Structures are given as structure tokens and as C-alpha cells.
Amino acid sequence: MSYILKGETGDWEVVIGLEVHCQVISNAKLFSGAATDFGAEPNTQVSLVDAAMPGMLPVINEQCVRQAIKTGLGLKAKINTKSVFARKNYFYADLPQGYQISQADQPIVGPGTIILDLADGTSREVGIERLHLEQDAGKSLHDQDPTRTFIDLNRTGVALMEIVSDPDMRSPEEAGAYLRKLRSIVRYLETCDGNMDQGSMRCDVNVSVRPVGSTELRTRAETKNVNSVRFAMQAIEYEAARQVAIYDGGGEVVQETRLFDSQKGVTRSMRSKEHAHDYRYFPDPDLLPLVFSDDLVAEIKATLPELPDERKDRYINVFGLSPYDAGVLVAEKDTAMYFEAVAEGRDAKMAANWVINNLFAVLSDRGVGISDSPISAVDLGKLLGLIVDETISTKIAKDVFEAMLETGDSPEKIVEDKGLKQITDTGAIEAAVDAAIAAGTAQVAQYKGGNEKILGWFVGQVMKSTQGKANPGQVNKLLKDKLDN
Amino acid sequence: MSKLNELNIASARDGLARGEFSAAELTEVYIQAIQAGRDMNAYITETPDVALERARESDARRAKGDAMGAMDGIPIAMKDLFCTEGVLTTAGSHILDGFVPPYESTVSANLRSAGAVMLGKSNLDEFAMGSANITSYYGPVKNPWKATSGPNQGKDLVPGGSSGGSAAAVAGGLAMAATGTDTGGSIRQPASFCGIVGLKPTYGRCSRWGVVAFASSLDQAGPMTKTVQDAAIMLGAMAGHDPKDSTSAPLPVPDFEALMTGDVKGLTIGIPKEYKMDGMDPEIQALWDQGIAWLKDAGCIIKEVSLPHTKYALATYYIVAPAEASANLARYDGVRYGLRVPGDSLDDMYMNTRGAGFGEEVQRRILIGTYALSSGYYDAYYIKAQKVRTLISNDFKTAFESVDAILTPTAPSAAFALGEKQEDPVAMYLNDVFTVPTSLAGLPGMSVPAGFSSTGLPLGLQVIGRSFDEGTVLNVGAALEKAAGLNLKAVTGASS
Incomplete structure (x- = not known):
């Protein structure tokens, strides 16, 4: 599934690396006891530490460390039992400390892998370079007053996991598959809710292009804070085309930070390298190196749930599903749980067909997720039961399914009320x-x-x-x- | 009964216990003295109402038989680097204008829980950056001592710094004791200049929570007192593990006073040869020799030791401390508290606020620190400094394999005149040449008054101990104090 850009001077391929910020699911912030609920009134979830009052000191929240380890294990990555927090210095009004506590050269999680499930049913590995813990910044509200900016510090200090991929992706589709897979993994692990629309998962897209056949890594541009899978794919398409046009025109791509304009589907320069921040990273002297035992890693490993890749294997090998169907069903944990409830004690292939061919169409029409499905897994299972015990035919079952959507009644009731019971006399x-x-x-x-x-x-x-x-x-x-x- | 403001913690404890006077009476004496001594500029904020209220509470406790120990009812000065709930906290800086913390630092809270009575917030160098207490936005502090001869005779002298207000208050009878903080010598050097005892405990002994940060890996709170025994008593009330400070040591607090056995016989005292510097003031050398002789007489074994990386300590310190400070002071941005000088943009507001709010020395150190951490310079400066810091620390580790404590001068000179060395930052930085290595190694160090200069000014000697071995430091310090037998109060009167 190669993605080749036809330029005037030849064929180009795109090289993509993604940095994804995942907000850690935890009761309290990374270094303070303040709450982390989404959507609270501005500045109601702010501790003295978050507001960077004089003399305040950070204390690491163990729950966030456990979540990072768990995520690292889910990414089949190396867990570093010693890591170091560093200060990343820059001034902004919504960054009270004047620095972000992050991790630089000694992150908590090292190299790992993620397996992409592509649309044609094939799979492909993408390397994870690292995962590190860091503080989120607050929010600047520019639209509340004509001349002033308001600051909301609720998000300040919330724990983020920054997950950095290797530059292994070669098409927007692969980038999309990466984001979906990563989201699926963190949701299975319950370490991040993965809700890109709420900003609890955000993506920085690094794109460069090179002539097909070349192995060099050319200058990349980084597009910041893209907040949906679709936008990430659009940003890559736009960036790749923009860079090819620059090279075709005899120019050079400059290293810079760009922003994605989702209205117009374009990226725009935010600041060039000359204006890039010098973050002056250095180890945070308020914090000791983060050290934990192998036993803790083993303890967390023992609590890992079945992850999408393992679940997919099981669906193929135990249930006899096709790799494509298995991939579709495991992509979202909620879908997999729904499917398993339907398939419980029944023919799994039949259950998979009903979920994928019938239910998904309805969900897609109505624009809802599986958790808001108009038909419960229990009822869909019962409907399948009626087919298997020959109470109704498959054809009648489709009518019953439609009736279930309209009335919300159980399949038994609909069959009974409408007298649809199959004639076997x-x-x-x-x-x-x-x-x-x-x-x-x-x-x-x-x-x-x-x-x-x-x-x-x-x-x-x-x-x-x-x-x-x-x-x-x-x-x-x-x-x-x-x-x- | 001696004059109440000539008592020390130990003698006041006994007087209070015997009911010779009340905490309120004692406090009242100090409030009067503070008002009379305002010319010294030792306090930025006086809190007489807070003091009297706490003194009366102390008396009420005592009346019920619930007195809480040696610090109960003792009037002290609080260095204005400790955040105090409901009381203006300035760090000696314009940028914290009007800042009244809604919280109390752990150390000041510990002292309050022990019954100590806060008289006010003592003056200091801005953000504790200085060695003469001349960088305070609230003006310089005057040393209560005056030279009796020499070129500085009669002139106003500096109290040292950064804890200059605390040192002057204790020496001048405006507090029975005071808190200080020490990053590179800020407790020990002013203690030496003002003829009092100043103890910088082991890094991690006292919580840094609620103390306005200068250089986080070096900052440490400690007592500034009239006697070594008082330092032991007061440290016991200040110290302790604090889960709110990740660098606070999870160790129990020993009874420091009980560790002062008065017996130093058989202890091995190290004399670092590298501290005998070229061009050293002969008076300082003579004092040091005297100290060595006293300890020998007390039964100590004297041993020369080598701390070979000493000569790099000051340079190392002036990279590490400003680097940390450059980040620690980033939070003073005019957005949430303190001074805000408006501007046309966010960047303008930052520049206006920080330009007006920080004094020259603070700006200098922020610039040095920012430079040392910059891309392209980080390895050459910060990383190298960290490596040297490790070597300095290892020097001490090696030395302490064969000695129990180390004796050095505290400062290279006696107190100098206000205005001297002001134009030359490097000359000022040299004040800390004997104290900075201890800070870099995180070890406990105490300055004890040991003699006088030929011009009649107090001079201190420094005792350095093993990590978390303040007990030996105090014990050796007490031996020096006893041998010196100085009559400090006699010449303390600035009026003379």
C-alpha cells in the first residue's frame, strides 16, 4: 500500500513520526493532589503547587508512575527502573512554574513496538522510541475579553505520557492506523481515555519527504496539537505535498513548528527554527531520580488485561474468524466486549457477521458508538439464539432486527407479537x-x-x-x- | 536576674520553667528592643501582635502544665525567605510586593508547633543572593558590631549575608535566636561576621517546603543562635522528615542537645591543607591555628587531610546555583502574585515586571544561570560543574574515612564596611570560599565565634561533619566555644 507523490522531479515518499500526548487516567495530578476531572469550573482544581506559589515543591504521584509502566508494558517496551525528571524552561502565562517538569534523556520507558492493522488486512510494525511522563500546561482563554487573556489552571500539572514513535510510517493511512491502534491499547489498559475531541489524546505530526529509494532523513516540519485521526491524516497529506512542491521548485524545507487549520485543511508556520525555544533542560533538583524495583514492574505486568493483538489472535485461532473481522472487532475494547457477549455460548462467526454487517451499519447511520448501541448485546445474542434453534429464519431475523431498532423490544417479544415463529409443521x-x-x-x-x-x-x-x-x-x-x- | 534580652534559649527555658518571667514579658522586651533598634534595619516586617498573641498562648500552656519544650515561649526572628501564613513574605525582593502567603513553611510551622514566638520577618539579601545583605530591596542591614580601630573604625559594617537580618537581630539583641537559610554560606558567614553561632544542617535535614527557593539542591534552613547549645535545641525543633519535600531525609531527629556530651577526647579533627590559601589574612590563619590548639588541648587528634578539588568549588557553585535559580525564579512573572508592571504584550509585561522587580545581583545570576544551561554551553558548564561537584563530594567522603570532623575558618575576613566590594561581584563571591564546598557536598557545617580581629570584630571557625552527623559538629563546636570563652555580649552593643 505504497503512498507515492508524483513530483515534477520524480517520485517522493513521505516519512512520518508521531508524538502523542496521552493524559494519564489518575485521581490526582502528576506532582500535586489536585483533582483532574474534565470540564470543571475554571481554576477550581488548582493546588498551591500547580499555581507555582513560592516555596512549593513537587511530589511524584505513584499512580501516574504505575500507569506509565503499564502503558510501557502494553507497548512491549523496555521499562527503565531508573529515570530522571528534568525541567523544560520556557515562559508562558499558562505555565506557572516557568518550566514544565518532563523527562529528557532518561525517560521511564524506552524502545517498544506497535503493530498496525491496515485496511487490506495486513499488519506492519512501527517502532516506539520512548514514553515519558510530563506535566500538562494550563489553558489560555483568548475569547473571554476583548483585551485580556484569561488563564485556567485546572489542567496545569495533569500527568501526560508523551509517546514518541520512530519515523517508520510511510502514508497517512499508516499514521491513522497508528493513532487508532495506540488509542485502542491505552483504552484497553485504562491508562488514558483516548478522547481526542476532549484533548486527552493529542498528536504532534513530524513529516519529511525524500525521493523514492533514498534512505536519508530530510528536514522535517512538526505540526502541533492535531486533535483527530482524520486531521492528522489531512495534515500529513498537505505537508507531504507542500514539501514536494518546495523541493520541486528548487527550495529547501525549513525545520519549523506548524499549526493545522482544520477549517481549511492546511498547515501554517507557527515559529521557525531561529525562533525555536532553547528549553535549557536540566535535571529537576526538587525531585530525586525516579527509581522502582523489577518487582513493581512484574506486579503491574501480572495485572495487564488481554490487549488487542492477543485478542485478535484468539479470535482467529479459537473462533476461526478472518484476520480482517478479528481486527475490526478488537479495535475498540467496547466493541470486543460487545461481540464476546453476543458470541457467548453461540457460533462466533455468526455473531461476528451480525455485529460487523448488521449492527455496524446501524451505528454508522446513527453516528453513535457501540456503547450507545440501540440494541444490547444480550438482545442481539437472543436474536441469534432464535435463528439457531430454528424459531425464525435468517430472513425473518433481519426483520426482527429492524423491529428491535424501532421498538427497543426484545426479539422474543417481537416474534411473539408479530407471530413470526417459523412454521415447521x-x-x-x-x-x-x-x-x-x-x-x-x-x-x-x-x-x-x-x-x-x-x-x-x-x-x-x-x-x-x-x-x-x-x-x-x-x-x-x-x-x-x-x-x- | 540578668537583662531579659541578654538571655539565650537555654537560660530563658530555665527562667520560664521556674516562673521568673513570662513569655509575654520576654516578648515585650524584644518588641521594645526591635523598635529601638530600627536603625539596624534587621527586620522587613515586625509582627508584634502575632508575637504577643503567641507568647500569651505559651504562657497559658505553661500555666496548665502543657509547656511543649525548650522553644516554648522563645522569641525568634524568621528570615523573610520562609513563607508565613497571613504575614507578608518578600524574600527581600520588590517582585514579591504585597505577597501574603496562605500557607506556612514546614520549618516555621515546626517552630510554631514547638511554641516559638515569631517577632517578625528578618531582612536578607534579595532571594538570598548575596554575602553582605546589601542586595535587599528593603535596604542594607547594619552589623551591630563596630570596629574599634583600623580604617573602618566607626563605619557602618555589613552583617554578612544572605541571612544578615537574622544574624544582626541575634547579635544586636533584637531576637533571642533566628532562622537562616544557607545555600553557599548564608548562615555561616553572617554568623561569623556578627559573632553568633550559625549551623547549616545536612541537606535534607530540614524541609524546604514553603521556603522561597534559590538553588534547590543546595538550600538548607538552619538555626542562628547565641550559643552552640541553643543551636542544638533550635535545630531539633526545625528538623524532621517532610513528605511534601521529596529531598527531605526520612530520618528521625536525634536529641541534638543530648549529643553534646562535652567530651571530644579521642576525636580526630581534619585540617584541610587546601584551605591554606595564598594571600590568606594572617589573622584568620592565627585564629585557625588557635582553634587547632584548643581542640588538641581538649584531647582531639589533629590530622592534615586533603580536599584536592577545593579550588574548583567556587566556580562550580557559581554555575550550579545560578542555573537552578534561573529556573526557580521563572515563576515570578507578574501573572499570579506580587508585582506586575503592565506592557503591550505578554512578553512586554514579563520584561517590565522582571526588569523592575529583580535587583541587579538577582538579574546577574539569572543571566549566568540561563547562559550555563543554554544549548551549546550546557555540557561545558552545567554538566562539567555537576561532575566536579561529585569530585568535591568524594573528597569529603575520603577525608571522613579518617577524621570525625573538619576544622576551617568560616570566612576569609571579618565584617567589612557597607559599600566595600560592592562594585566587584567576584570579590564578593570570595566571601564564601570556605563555606561553599560543604554546601556542594550537602554536609553539615557550623560557624562558632572563636576570636576577634585586631580591629575588635568577631571571627568564626567552621566545623564540618559527616552527612547527618550534626551531633559531632555540635559537640566539637561546643568545645571550641568553651575554649574560646568569649565575652560576646560585652562588645555587642552597637552604641559603644
Whole structure:
């Protein structure tokens, strides 16, 4: 699935690396006891430490450390039992300390990998360079007053995990797959809610281009704070095209920070290298190096849930699902949990088909997620049960499914109320078959003349007269028996 | 009964216990003395109402038989670097204009819990950066001592710094004791200049929580007192593990006073040969020799030791401390508290506020620190300084394998005149040449008055101990104090 840009001077490929900030799920901030709830009134979740009052000192929150270790383990990464917090110095009104406490050359998590599930059913590995813990900044509100900027410090000091990929991606699709997979992993782990629209997962996109066949890494531009998978893909497309055009025109791409304008789908220069901050990183003297034992890592490892890759393997090997179906079902933890509830004690392939082919279409039409599904996993499971025990046919089941969507009733109730129970009484079916043969003299002649396809006409007549409730297997058998004799 | 403001903590404790006077009476005496001694400029903020209220509380406790120990009812000065709830806290800087903390530093809270009575917030060099207490936005502090002869006779002298207000208050009878903080010598050097005892404990012994930060890896609070025994008593009330400070040591606080056995017989005292510097003042050398002789007489074994990286200590300090300060002082940006000087943009507001709010010395150190951490210079300066710091620390470790304490001068001179050395920052930085290595190594160091200059000014000697071995430092210090047998109060009167 190569993504090649046709330039005037030749073919170009795009090199993409992503830095993703994931807000850690924790009760308190990284270095203070203040709460972290989303959407609270401005400046109501601010401790003296967060506001950088004189003499205040940071104290590490163990829960955030555990979450980072857990995420590292989920990314099959090296856990560094000794890491160091450093100060990243810059001035901004929503950064009270005048520095962000982050990790520089000694992060808590080292190299790992993430497996991308691509649309064509294939998989591809992308390297993780590192994961480190750092403080979030506050928010500057520029739209509250014509001349002043207001500052909300609720988010100040909230723990973030910055997860940095290797420059291993070669297309917007791969970048999209990376983001979706990373989001899936942190959601499975319950270390980040992954809600990009609320800013609890944010992405910086690093893009460079190079001639196809080249292995060099050219100057990259970094597009900051992209807040959806789609925007990240758009930003990459735009950046790649922009850079190819620059090289084609004989120019040089400059190293700079850019912003994505989601209205126009373009990136725009924010500051060039000359204006880049010199962050003057140095180890934070208020904090000792973060040291923990291998036992702690082992303890956390023992609590890891089944992750999407392992779950996908299980769906393929135990349930016999196709890699594509398995990939679709495990992508979101909620979907996987829903599917497993439907499939519990039933035919997993059948359950997968119903979830993917029927339910997903409805969810997509209604623009809702699986957690807001109009049909519960229990009811969908019951519907499948009615097919398996031949209470209804698959065709009738689709009608029942529609009725479930409309009424919210259980499938049993709908079958009962509408009298949709399949007719398996041989006498009743035989009567309908006889009536169809009697009414179709011409068709009988065609059948006798060798046109076996005409059998379908008879089936249709029988189904019509029984409102589709006749057991299709029995109808077929009786028709053949009677017409052949 | 002696005059109340000539008592020390130990003697006042006994007087209070015997009911000879009340804490309120004692406090009242100091409030009067502070008002009479305002010319010294030892206090930035006087808190007589707070003091009397706490003194009366102390008396009420005592009346009920609930007195809390040696510090209960003792009137002290609080260096204005400690945040005090509801009381203006300035760090000696214009940039903290009007800052009244809604919280109390751990050390000042510990002292308050022990019953100490806060008389006010004592003057200091701005953000504790200085060695003469001349960088304070609230003006210089005068040393209560005057030279009796020589070129500085009769002139106003500096008290040393940065804890100059605390040292002057204790020496001048405006507080029975005071808190100080020491980053490179800020307790010990002013103690030497003012003829009092100043103890910088081991880094991590006292919590830094609520102390306005200068250089986080070096800052340490400690007592400034009239006697070594008082220092032991007061340190016991200040120290202790604090979960709010990640660098605070999770160790129990020993009974320091009880560790002062008075017996130093058999202790080995190291004399670092590298501290005998070229051009050293012969008076300082003579004092040092005298101290060595006293300890020998007391039964100590004297041993020359080598601290080979001493000569790099000052340069190392003046990279590490400003580097940390450049980040620690970034929070004073005019956004949330203190001074704000408006501007046309956020950057303008920053520049206007910080330009007006920080004094020259503070700006100099922020610039030095910012430069040392800059891309391209970081390895050459900051990283190298950290490596040298480790070597300096190892020097002490090696020395302490064969000695129990180390004896050095505290400062290279006696107190100098106000205005001297003011134009030459490097000459000023040399004041801390004997104290800075201890700070870099995080070790306890105490200045004890040991003699006088030929011009009649007090001089101190420094005792350095092993990590968390303040007990030995105090014990050796007490031996020196006893041997010196100085009559400090007799010449303390600035009026003479």
C-alpha cells in the first residue's frame, strides 16, 4: 500500500513520526493532589503547587508512575527502573512554574513496538522510541475579553505520557492506523481515555519527504496539537505535498513548528527554527531520580488485561474468524466486549457477521458508538439464539432486527407479537406447497422440461402464502419430492 | 536576674520553667528592643501582635502544665525567605510586593508547633543572593558590631549575608535566636561576621517546603543562635522528615542537645591543607591555628587531610546555583502574585515586571544561570560543574574515612564596611570560599565565634561533619566555644 507523490522531479515518499500526548487516567495530578476531572469550573482544581506559589515543591504521584509502566508494558517496551525528571524552561502565562517538569534523556520507558492493522488486512510494525511522563500546561482563554487573556489552571500539572514513535510510517493511512491502534491499547489498559475531541489524546505530526529509494532523513516540519485521526491524516497529506512542491521548485524545507487549520485543511508556520525555544533542560533538583524495583514492574505486568493483538489472535485461532473481522472487532475494547457477549455460548462467526454487517451499519447511520448501541448485546445474542434453534429464519431475523431498532423490544417479544415463529409443521407446509404446485401449471411444465431454477418461483409462492415463516429447508425438500415424482 | 534580652534559649527555658518571667514579658522586651533598634534595619516586617498573641498562648500552656519544650515561649526572628501564613513574605525582593502567603513553611510551622514566638520577618539579601545583605530591596542591614580601630573604625559594617537580618537581630539583641537559610554560606558567614553561632544542617535535614527557593539542591534552613547549645535545641525543633519535600531525609531527629556530651577526647579533627590559601589574612590563619590548639588541648587528634578539588568549588557553585535559580525564579512573572508592571504584550509585561522587580545581583545570576544551561554551553558548564561537584563530594567522603570532623575558618575576613566590594561581584563571591564546598557536598557545617580581629570584630571557625552527623559538629563546636570563652555580649552593643 505504497503512498507515492508524483513530483515534477520524480517520485517522493513521505516519512512520518508521531508524538502523542496521552493524559494519564489518575485521581490526582502528576506532582500535586489536585483533582483532574474534565470540564470543571475554571481554576477550581488548582493546588498551591500547580499555581507555582513560592516555596512549593513537587511530589511524584505513584499512580501516574504505575500507569506509565503499564502503558510501557502494553507497548512491549523496555521499562527503565531508573529515570530522571528534568525541567523544560520556557515562559508562558499558562505555565506557572516557568518550566514544565518532563523527562529528557532518561525517560521511564524506552524502545517498544506497535503493530498496525491496515485496511487490506495486513499488519506492519512501527517502532516506539520512548514514553515519558510530563506535566500538562494550563489553558489560555483568548475569547473571554476583548483585551485580556484569561488563564485556567485546572489542567496545569495533569500527568501526560508523551509517546514518541520512530519515523517508520510511510502514508497517512499508516499514521491513522497508528493513532487508532495506540488509542485502542491505552483504552484497553485504562491508562488514558483516548478522547481526542476532549484533548486527552493529542498528536504532534513530524513529516519529511525524500525521493523514492533514498534512505536519508530530510528536514522535517512538526505540526502541533492535531486533535483527530482524520486531521492528522489531512495534515500529513498537505505537508507531504507542500514539501514536494518546495523541493520541486528548487527550495529547501525549513525545520519549523506548524499549526493545522482544520477549517481549511492546511498547515501554517507557527515559529521557525531561529525562533525555536532553547528549553535549557536540566535535571529537576526538587525531585530525586525516579527509581522502582523489577518487582513493581512484574506486579503491574501480572495485572495487564488481554490487549488487542492477543485478542485478535484468539479470535482467529479459537473462533476461526478472518484476520480482517478479528481486527475490526478488537479495535475498540467496547466493541470486543460487545461481540464476546453476543458470541457467548453461540457460533462466533455468526455473531461476528451480525455485529460487523448488521449492527455496524446501524451505528454508522446513527453516528453513535457501540456503547450507545440501540440494541444490547444480550438482545442481539437472543436474536441469534432464535435463528439457531430454528424459531425464525435468517430472513425473518433481519426483520426482527429492524423491529428491535424501532421498538427497543426484545426479539422474543417481537416474534411473539408479530407471530413470526417459523412454521415447521409439515402438514401446514405441505398444504402451501400443494397450493403452489396447483397454481403453477406452466411452471411445473418448465421444471419437468429441465429448468430446475424455476424451483425458486415455487419457494417464493410458498413463502408468500406463509408470510415467510415456513422453514426454508422443509419447503425445498417437499417441493422437490413432489415435483420429481 | 540578668537583662531579659541578654538571655539565650537555654537560660530563658530555665527562667520560664521556674516562673521568673513570662513569655509575654520576654516578648515585650524584644518588641521594645526591635523598635529601638530600627536603625539596624534587621527586620522587613515586625509582627508584634502575632508575637504577643503567641507568647500569651505559651504562657497559658505553661500555666496548665502543657509547656511543649525548650522553644516554648522563645522569641525568634524568621528570615523573610520562609513563607508565613497571613504575614507578608518578600524574600527581600520588590517582585514579591504585597505577597501574603496562605500557607506556612514546614520549618516555621515546626517552630510554631514547638511554641516559638515569631517577632517578625528578618531582612536578607534579595532571594538570598548575596554575602553582605546589601542586595535587599528593603535596604542594607547594619552589623551591630563596630570596629574599634583600623580604617573602618566607626563605619557602618555589613552583617554578612544572605541571612544578615537574622544574624544582626541575634547579635544586636533584637531576637533571642533566628532562622537562616544557607545555600553557599548564608548562615555561616553572617554568623561569623556578627559573632553568633550559625549551623547549616545536612541537606535534607530540614524541609524546604514553603521556603522561597534559590538553588534547590543546595538550600538548607538552619538555626542562628547565641550559643552552640541553643543551636542544638533550635535545630531539633526545625528538623524532621517532610513528605511534601521529596529531598527531605526520612530520618528521625536525634536529641541534638543530648549529643553534646562535652567530651571530644579521642576525636580526630581534619585540617584541610587546601584551605591554606595564598594571600590568606594572617589573622584568620592565627585564629585557625588557635582553634587547632584548643581542640588538641581538649584531647582531639589533629590530622592534615586533603580536599584536592577545593579550588574548583567556587566556580562550580557559581554555575550550579545560578542555573537552578534561573529556573526557580521563572515563576515570578507578574501573572499570579506580587508585582506586575503592565506592557503591550505578554512578553512586554514579563520584561517590565522582571526588569523592575529583580535587583541587579538577582538579574546577574539569572543571566549566568540561563547562559550555563543554554544549548551549546550546557555540557561545558552545567554538566562539567555537576561532575566536579561529585569530585568535591568524594573528597569529603575520603577525608571522613579518617577524621570525625573538619576544622576551617568560616570566612576569609571579618565584617567589612557597607559599600566595600560592592562594585566587584567576584570579590564578593570570595566571601564564601570556605563555606561553599560543604554546601556542594550537602554536609553539615557550623560557624562558632572563636576570636576577634585586631580591629575588635568577631571571627568564626567552621566545623564540618559527616552527612547527618550534626551531633559531632555540635559537640566539637561546643568545645571550641568553651575554649574560646568569649565575652560576646560585652562588645555587642552597637552604641559603644
